[in-house]
Amino acid sequence: MSTESTIKQRTGGAPHSALARLAGLMALTVFSGGTAHGQNPSSDVEYGYIIKAREAAAEDLHREFYHRCFIDANYPDTIASYRKTATPIEPAKVFDNLYFTSDGDNTVWILRTSEGFIVFDSFNNPAEALEFVGGGMTKLGLDPGQIKYVVITHEHADHFGGSKYLKEKYGARLMASEPAWQTMAAEKRPRVAYAPARDMVIADGQRLTLGDTTVTFYLTPGHSAGSISAIFNVKDNGVPHVVGFMGGMGSPNNEAGRNQIIKSYARWQTLTANAGVDALIANHSAQDNAIDKVEFLRVRRPGAFNPLVVGADRYRRYFEIQKECTRARLARNGQKIDQ
Numbered sequence: 173m174s175t176e177s178t179i180k181q182r183t184g185g186a187p188h189s190a191l192a193r194l195a196g197l198m199a200l201t202v203f204s205g206g207t208a209h210g211q212n213p214s215s216d217v218e219y220g221y222i223i224k225a226r227e228a229a230a231e232d233l234h235r236e237f238y239h240r241c242f243i244d245a246n247y248p249d250t251i252a253s254y255r256k257t258a259t260p261i262e263p264a265k266v267f268d269n270l271y272f273t274s275d276g277d278n279t280v281w282i283l284r285t286s287e288g289f290i291v292f293d294s295f296n297n298p299a300e301a302l303e304f305v306g307g308g309m310t311k312l313g314l315d316p317g318q319i320k321y322v323v324i325t326h327e328h329a330d331h332f333g334g335s336k337y338l339k340e341k342y343g344a345r346l347m348a349s350e351p352a353w354q355t356m357a358a359e360k361r362p363r364v365a366y367a368p369a370r371d372m373v374i375a376d377g378q379r380l381t382l383g384d385t386t387v388t389f390y391l392t393p394g395h396s397a398g399s400i401s402a403i404f405n406v407k408d409n410g411v412p413h414v415v416g417f418m419g420g421m422g423s424p425n426n427e428a429g430r431n432q433i434i435k436s437y438a439r440w441q442t443l444t445a446n447a448g449v450d451a452l453i454a455n456h457s458a459q460d461n462a463i464d465k466v467e468f469l470r471v472r473r474p475g476a477f478n479p480l481v482v483g484a485d486r487y488r489r490y491f492e493i494q495k496e497c498t499r500a501r502l503a504r505n506g507q508k509i510d511q
């Protein structure tokens with residue numbers, strides 16, 4: 173109603189002052205653009221966290237800062253749907269013993285050991301597991317029949333959907349946290365068709381050793397109650413590195429989840445620092461820019477850097493961004509910030 177009266181005033185031909193015109197423009201801005209994020213003045217508290225995140229981003233993590241503070245917060249579906257419609261992405265070897273396969277949005281990481289493979293996540297459904305896990309491994313010259321474990325990072329269908337199939341087809345054992353198993357057991361139609369039956373339970377600090385490789389798991393709730401994360405060793409042309417893989421990083425949409433993930437981020441920073449983590453991967457390419465980095469790895473010359481190796485300082489600052497942007501969202505929504 174105010175917008176309408178402002179337009180009448182501005183188009184009525186009556187002489188009016190610059191101040192009146194300004195007031196009219198302001199009214200237009202407020203009433204026509206109230207839902208556009210960029211037009212709302214940020215609160216000082218929210219802005220303070222955004223600036224902290226920007227400082228943590230320094231000169232090398234701009235994209236991560238903008239993603240977590242704004243794009244993921246304001247347009248949660250944009251990236252996934254965009255990526256899903258993109259040209260199919262070929263699987264790739266990213267370390268001597270780690271492989272990438274993607275449906276364009278989700279990444280499944282395949283860890284090769286001396287006694288078979290540990291696969292992290294399984295895409296949305298059996299068809300995707302067949303195409304991107306089984307098919308992807310075959311393209312890479314790997315035998316999917318040697319998949320020994322499928323680790324379900326958390327209880328969302330885009331991660332567990334193909335796991336039941338991988339167990340039936342290849343005899344893989346499935347691993348998930350207790351809260352994840354409980355949630356998957358309660359799945360409703362249509363996803364219940366893909367929900368795997370309870371198998372191995374991941375506890376906090378638990379180690380899984382397969383042949384020459386050990387993976388250490390931690391419970392990192394927040395994105396979901398049952399989210400887990402993993403630390404393991406890789407080699408890049410023979411040079412050892414330590415991967416830190418946080419298994420659930422999408423921003424929770426409620427106050428409790430946001431505060432919980434801030435705690436998990438803080439703990440993860442300590443755990444990864446103590447473990448000497450220097451390589452960053454995630455299970456959605458929007459979070460670690462894996463697709464971009466894999467494209468570089470396809471053309472990389474011997475001795476050149478591996479973009480998944482970010483170093484300890486950048487790794488820590490990456491999670492500083494996650495924490496501060498999550499606090500900014502709590503502030504934006506007038507929610508309590510525990511720490």
Ligand SMILES: [Zn+2]
Pocket residue numbers: 326328395396420422
């Ligand atoms: Zn999820």
